[in-house]
Amino acid sequence: MLKTKTPLNSTLFIAIISAYFSFMLNVKFWQFAVEKIEIDGFSVALFALTLPFFIFIPLFWFFSLIFVPRIGKPLVMLLLVLSAASDYALQNLGIVINSDMIRNFAETNLREASDFITLRAVAYVLIVGVLPAVWVYRTPVRFSSLKKEVKTRLLLFLAGLLTIGLIASAVYKEYASFGRNNSQVRYYINTFNYIYAVGRYYKRSADTKRKFVILDRTPQRLPNSQNKPRVLVLLVGETARAANFSLYGYEQNTNPELSRNKDITVFQNVSSCGTATAVSLPCMFSHLTRKRFNLTDAQYTQNLLDIAQSAGYDVFWKDNDDGCKKVCTRINHVDAKDGNKAPYCFGDYCHDDILLDGLENGLKDIKKDTLIVLHMMGSHGPTYFKRYPDKFKRFLPACDTANLQNCSQEQIVNTYNNTILYTDYVISSVINILNRQPQLQSGMLYASDHGESLGENNLYLHGLPYAIAPDEQKKIPMIMWLSPDLQKALRLNRSCLNEKAATQSFSHDNYFHTVLRMLFIDTTAYDRQLDIFSRCDGSQTSAT
Ligand SMILES: [Zn+2]
Numbered sequence: 082m083l084k085t086k087t088p089l090n091s092t093l094f095i096a097i098i099s100a101y102f103s104f105m106l107n108v109k110f111w112q113f114a115v116e117k118i119e120i121d122g123f124s125v126a127l128f129a130l131t132l133p134f135f136i137f138i139p140l141f142w143f144f145s146l147i148f149v150p151r152i153g154k155p156l157v158m159l160l161l162v163l164s165a166a167s168d169y170a171l172q173n174l175g176i177v178i179n180s181d182m183i184r185n186f187a188e189t190n191l192r193e194a195s196d197f198i199t200l201r202a203v204a205y206v207l208i209v210g211v212l213p214a215v216w217v218y219r220t221p222v223r224f225s226s227l228k229k230e231v232k233t234r235l236l237l238f239l240a241g242l243l244t245i246g247l248i249a250s251a252v253y254k255e256y257a258s259f260g261r262n263n264s265q266v267r268y269y270i271n272t273f274n275y276i277y278a279v280g281r282y283y284k285r286s287a288d289t290k291r292k293f294v295i296l297d298r299t300p301q302r303l304p305n306s307q308n309k310p311r312v313l314v315l316l317v318g319e320t321a322r323a324a325n326f327s328l329y330g331y332e333q334n335t336n337p338e339l340s341r342n343k344d345i346t347v348f349q350n351v352s353s354c355g356t357a358t359a360v361s362l363p364c365m366f367s368h369l370t371r372k373r374f375n376l377t378d379a380q381y382t383q384n385l386l387d388i389a390q391s392a393g394y395d396v397f398w399k400d401n402d403d404g405c406k407k408v409c410t411r412i413n414h415v416d417a418k419d420g421n422k423a424p425y426c427f428g429d430y431c432h433d434d435i436l437l438d439g440l441e442n443g444l445k446d447i448k449k450d451t452l453i454v455l456h457m458m459g460s461h462g463p464t465y466f467k468r469y470p471d472k473f474k475r476f477l478p479a480c481d482t483a484n485l486q487n488c489s490q491e492q493i494v495n496t497y498n499n500t501i502l503y504t505d506y507v508i509s510s511v512i513n514i515l516n517r518q519p520q521l522q523s524g525m526l527y528a529s530d531h532g533e534s535l536g537e538n539n540l541y542l543h544g545l546p547y548a549i550a551p552d553e554q555k556k557i558p559m560i561m562w563l564s565p566d567l568q569k570a571l572r573l574n575r576s577c578l579n580e581k582a583a584t585q586s587f588s589h590d591n592y593f594h595t596v597l598r599m600l601f602i603d604t605t606a607y608d609r610q611l612d613i614f615s616r617c618d619g620s621q622t623s624a625t
Pocket residue numbers: 319320357358359530531
């Protein structure tokens with residue numbers, strides 16, 4: 082019954098296997114898609130229709146890569162059985178397949194594992210995994226010459242790329258929005274889910290054996306002649322792009338508060354380190370530049386906060402975003418969302434004014450040099466409308482849904498502008514609060530982690546690979562405010578700094594070293610070349 086006499090050509094064989102994996106071994110994925118996709122318009126219908134290609138093509142690429150004579154068949158057979166088991170588990174055990182799951186599995190003894198092996202599970206794997214594996218075993222496959230095989234596969238790879246490109250150009254918004262609203266979906270796409278998870282698991286196991294790198298054991302604070310505690314507030318923005326700040330030339334007035342403040346310095350041309358929080362945030366606080374930055378290296382190396390703490394600063398991180406991405410592991414940190422505090426919070430999220438809650442009283446009590454990091458929720462999409470109180474809903478009509486595909490371009494931009502308007506208020510409030518503390522030598526530095534696409538070239542949200550990401554995702558606002566005392570202590574020529582800020586280029590590479598200067602920390606980790614203030618060194622003598 083299972084035996085096929087005539088040999089199949091390799092391309093056809095790969096296509097059959099890819100189709101089988103796409104549909105029979107991705108039942109959980111398709112159940113999930115059917116449940117979540119609500120077809121309420123042409124573009125969503127087009128998205129749903131293209132989804133099978135979106136699953137099939139990467140699988141086809143994958144099998145084109147691994148299906149070579151001799152090892153191809155055993156690999157496919159192994160993956161058939163594993164994928165059947167994985168899909169069964171996804172469908173029936175309510176799990177996701179990530180590196181934690183692989184660890185559970187690898188560290189579970191045989192008796193515990195056997196609890197999962199029911200008769201139904203065995204029958205499922207036999208029918209959906211083992212039987213097709215037998216078919217693969219018994220089906221002869223005809224390979225062409227090496228040259229011809231490579232040529233065919235390369236051409237098909239390009240055809241697949243073209244198809245995906247066409248799909249993306251038509252319904253990118255739907256894909257971005259579906260992926261963002263259902264991020265767990267990546268754990269459901271079979272074969273890739275557990276291959277990726279196993280890779281992550283091994284990488285993590287290797288990482289735990291790594292040694293933590295201390296950049297400087299004895300960083301020192303320079304003497305302070307003013308006898309006032311030094312307080313620096315680092316306001317870390319989220320998804321704010323420079324293009325929509327009126328301070329950066331945007332035609333709508335999204336910065337009514339900050340644009341009235343004559344004491345701020347606005348850095349006009351600043352590039353982010355990454356296009357997503359998970360990269361940008363650790364990169365900002367790392368001494369490594371974007372070109373040399375590596376996430377794991379950064380996690381196992383002293384960062385800006387560690388050095389400040391080691392130099393004697395009280396360091397404190399308050400988070401209203403999705404956590405500090407391991408940047409604050411070794412310092413005091415709180416999640417502002419804990420406690421669901423009124424009137425700021427609404428279940429799983431809070432407006433950014435929760436970061437202002439208690440700030441002024443806290444500053445009044447400060448006796449020691451202190452570094453405070455406030456991590457904003459900022460303009461986190463796609464639920465822009467949840468980022469601000471009603472009072473800031475000034476750009477209308479807004480897009481009051483997470484399903485960006487249901488909104489016009491104008492609505493999306495309006496809603497995003499409201500988040501910037503609110504961010505303008507939060508930054509201004511921090512400055513005003515600091516300004517009311519003459520007993521402190523204080524400063525504030527605001528920088529966003531990355532930008533956002535709002536439909537330019539049909540792109541939405543962020544996270545594209547840096548090399549191809551558009552400027553909307555990479556150009557970020559960076560704004561500095563220094564109290565008169567701090568300016569004096571830095572011996573700063575403000576007109577020089579403002580002139581550099583207006584005309585020169587900067588990036589997250591400058592963040593670490595500039596902040597060290599603002600904290601007066603003498604450390605071997607400091608690189609003067611990257612310190613923004615060094616561009617005005619030697620010009621202190623002119624009027625300030
Ligand atoms: Zn971010």
